[in-house]
Amino acid sequence: MKLRLVLSGLIALLVAASCHATTLKLAPEIDLLVLDGRKISGSLLKGAEGLELERGEHQFLFRVETTTSHHHLYLSVPLIATFNAQAKSVTIHLPELQTRSERKSFDASPDFKLIDEQGNEIASKRDRLITSHNDDLEKAMIAYNRNGQVASVPRFAQPQATTSINQSTPADLALSDTAAERLLNLWFHQVDSATRQRLVLWMKALRAS
Template sequence: MYKKILLTGLALSFTAPVLADVKIALPEHVDLLLVNGAEPNVDGGFFSSSSTAVLPDGENQIVFRYEPTFKKGQEFEKMSSDVIVAKFTAKDQQLTFQFPKYRNLREARQFDKHPDWALIDKSGNKVAYAQDKLIHHGVQFGRDYQAEVMKFNTTGSAAAIETNSALAYAAVTAAQAAGTEVAVVPVSPSATDNAASNNSANTSANATTAEEMLMFWYNKADDATKARFKAYVNSQK
């Protein structure tokens, strides 16, 4: 019997291995940092010329940098943009990044002032998204993007995802990376009505399932990630 874990508006079931249905081709000038709060599930490897990020159907949140390189004389110059957070919805699609045709480093630096990019499907249509920046003041090296995104998702930004959704999709990404199918199924209207008629019981159930998801994700993490998570929880007291 499969175990189903319920979150607000979502039902997750873990079954046999399968790939997700949304794929994003990753060009060399895109550094994909996180997908749904977790390390990306990438086919082909980050250093392959044909790397592809694999995401679940539905709403997704990506965190990335735009890092184009330009030749100047016998040397190369590289621009590293601010960190972009974007939220979009897609299903059964193969997408590619699209950026302006900058000719040099000076032009490319305009990207930070006006982040102009797109996700394009096979028909050339742009996928609608909401975006924001993940701003970190001070030293940029060694940033804890997972902790930063957890805080970001508690803000009112249009690119933020709900806390329960963040936990759910983090579990989705972890499960897929382990070769496990994750089916995301909307809760039926009748289930929603029943939940509304029994708020106290539903609140208790949500608290339990949220705890289950936290424990699931925590147990998947390495020691360093666990330590960062503990530090983040303590910082919220």
């Protein structure tokens, strides 16, 4: 019962902010790694079909993870996209990656596109992140943005005050570990502080009733 009320409140807040948000749609083969300078926790994204982004400039780092027609696991190099969120939704469109030649070409020169809800390409700056397997991707992106690369965003060249979206959730918002609750937790750490405070106060009032 409480979960239904929580989700109802979340939906109400999302509807109120929907006219100022862009949905970044996440296909199953997209592994989002860093968003706007903050590391993303894969467990929080499990079961989520997209993320709500405020209008304006955004930068994300992702990796393609898919199984080929020959049942081989393919992991792309980390890829960077910088764009201005104005459309209602943004989808990452990938080329064919079934043959070894296609995958090798994609790793050398990634030709993915960002597409809006009407199928139009969104202007973006794209690049790949040259890094070793054990590198801290959040720190690697800070270094990338400091070096004035193709898809750099100077304001993400400094460590964020909160460096990971996989941070603790306030006790008043603590829920069990299901896809719905993980999505709520992820959304909570994406919105502005005023919206966070309203949600926490709403949860306090709910539990006191």
